[in-house]
Amino acid sequence: MKVKNISKKLYNKPFRDTLWQVPLIILLAFTISITTNYLRSDKIPLIGNWSVDARFSDSNGKTLVISLEKAKELFENNLAIFIDARPKEQYEQGHIQDALSLPWQEVDTYFMEIAPILEERVSNMERVKSDNGENKNISNAIITYCDGESCELSHELALFLKEMGFNNVHIMVNGWTVWHEAGLPVSVEIK
Template identity: 35%
Template sequence: MSDATTDSTIKQALRQGLSLLVIAWVLALGVNALRPGGIPLVADWSPAARLSAATGESMVIPLDEAVVLYDRREAVFVDARLPEEFAAGHIPGALNVPWILVDEYEEQFFTTVPDPETIVIVYCDGEACALSEDLARMLIDMGYVHVKVLADGWGQWTRHGYPVEKEDRHGS
């Protein structure tokens, strides 16, 4: 087989592959456009846009407001991260209710925070972390009225130099 034939075959395969990709892309866009509740191609995926309660009220609490509630001891902070991450550092006094293990921790939460009128601020780490969002929605569904999410809570808290608590080797 000559180099010219090989080049021609490769170019033909690339053209065919590109054609298939374009056809698939056009079909996908068409199905999405015709489908009820199609996925928006452009949207605001920021925590503020994602996190709204059924009432339309934002579930996001700004860091400065969370700090005021922390200083006044008017809110319960709940860390939705794994126990290992919690042990490595958390907001002092926060409860650990890891979303992934929520069934094991929810009774402890309800015992510690029995009043559904309590202000609860849920946090995890990172802008894209949805653990706090999922836990907050569960608490709202369980009847808690004042649940807020501190988006990128652990990251914001540590970047601004607020107090941090770590568990020692004895687990305290």
């Protein structure tokens, strides 16, 4: 009779049952996940490096990030080529002054169009650099940018350009926002 009463009580306490079953299911999933990750060949480390420098790095782990101040300095010395990795429509609405448009999502379409212009600009930049003897410590750069701190378009584009043989490729993280918020020269669509 006592067992009957206890069991009926248990049946009538669904909320209380849930309270102890939830942690058990979580513990089960946790154990399986940790074990599986430990055993699999493509495991990920338990603690990853998600700093901006680590996220926007090349295949050797070297960071590609360039600061706004450095980008501004290169811009003022005509030693930087900016490449906008955002979609064409966003580029047309507004972009860093003299930036080229190479939307990452359509890179196959636009790269052949852009490549000769980019090469010409790189050689012009090399000439500026060699003429400018007093600033030998400043190196020229190709700087890709998009918009938003988590935007990956500029990173993908930078890696692609490096693969295509371009040197000194850098990324300005959240480039469009930080550049125009700093009041630096931009070209905007006039409506």
